[in-house]
Amino acid sequence: MKLLRSIYNSWRRNAFRTLITDDYRSWKGFELQVASWHIAKQLKTDKPHVAVLLPTSGMFPASMTAIWSQGKTVVPLNYLLSPDEITYIIEDSGVDTVIAVTPMIEMIGGLPEGVETLLLDKMSFKGMPPVRSSVKSDEEMLAALLYTSGTSGKPKGVMLTAGNLHSNVEQCKQWAEFSKKDIFLGLLPQFHSFGFTVNTLVPCAMGARAVYTARFNPRKVLELLRTHKATALLAIPSMFNALLNAKSATASDFESIRFAVSGGEGLPDAVYLGCKEKLQLEINEGYGLTETSPVSNWCRPAEHRRGSVGMPIVDVHERIVGEDGADLPANEDGEIRISGPNIMRGYYKLPEETKNAFDDQGYFRTGDMGHLDDDGFLHITGRIKEMLIIGGENVFPREIEEVLTNHPDVLAAGVVGRQDDSRGEVAVAFVELKEGAEFDEMALRSWCRESIATFKVPKTITLLQELPRNPTGKIVRRALAELVQKDITQ
Known part of the structure; x- marks a missing residue:
């Protein structure tokens, strides 16, 4: 598994450098590696999938890599869901072990009967335990099962392979020109596909620093910006709006940011212009779905094209298709369909839905409407169903x-x-x-x-x-x- 090797090698190369700072502590490279080994040693389950119920923190990548090192699939749990929804995901994914911390278990009111918990706040991470890694260089290995919130019905498990995730990490690094000198400010939860890949896997794989906070609070975020001088700020429109309206926010707080990206939904003009004028912060937009690992489009750091989510990133191909299934010319709205190495394997235990998710050319049907302009930049119009x-x-x-x-x-x-x-x-x-x-x-x-x-x-x-x-x-x-x-x- 190339991605796991990249992360472990990164942690070893930066053994005594602080790589992660969260609400609880700071983590050097060797501390992340040792924590991963300890967690792996405690994994006793024979099931192929292991769930993770953790706040946004360094504990997440340590747990994720521990799971992968044993050849198993990580299932991040959304701790903001109802107990019934969490129970459904646990039962649908077939996990019998959840890596968690006590406060998270208490917050959701406990786990279903028969599910074992591996509580990290009760573990000791001292010493160097011998751990045998059973993971093979198999890019088709199911690395993550991310459940979508879904617009109707039950959540669907999106199957992302090791190759999907590794491809998207490399695509993001190249497209956004990330390096180990970057400092990521991680505001999105790590159970979310964007927080999972861009704010966690990308910095971990290349030895960049990441600063995490488990709860979004504008005042706290401004403090983190002032203290850590983050260079990459990736968030959603409501977060940028909250920062814009924070009374203490000034342009100097954001002067270290070289790349600010908004995704998840359209960035309102008022927010974009307000951040540009008041905070001197130029926000680019991006696009993607859980099914695309998730990034498929980004305006690059120096590419400011208002109203567009950017061109398809490297190795991603897009079609704009009309109701008859034919490709449409530039500037005509149709369904956005995507192909590339970052596209999911399918939906877990849903073969019919998986089949219907792809067209006869193998492109993923996004369900989103939009158009490509004359220069190949994508513009989103909305959801077909909406x-x-x-x-x-x-x-x-x-x-x-x-x-x-x-x-x-x-x-x-x-x-x-x-x-x-x-x-x-x-x-x-x-x-x-x-x-x-x-x-x-x-x-x-x-x-x-x-x-x-x-x-x-x-x-x-x-x-x-x-x-x-x-x-x-x-x-x-x-x-x-x-x-x-x-x-x-x-």
């Missing part, structure tokens, strides 16, 4: 949300559809306001009319104290649709 059809016209929620979030009083917005007798469907919006702002539905609808066609203007705009978000801060439109079903906007 597209509204208003009076026969295709409308994407993202366009309306962008207009609403550009309003000076609006912190965040979410848009979904509602059935309508005359138009077939209409847009309804939900907003979360900035502190001290007053809600005025008519004023917000008037604001929308200035920027978008009348038929796209939300029929209703409802104020929520907090919009529903997933663990990484992304607005969950499915939850908003459920509110519509309950007729709260009537």
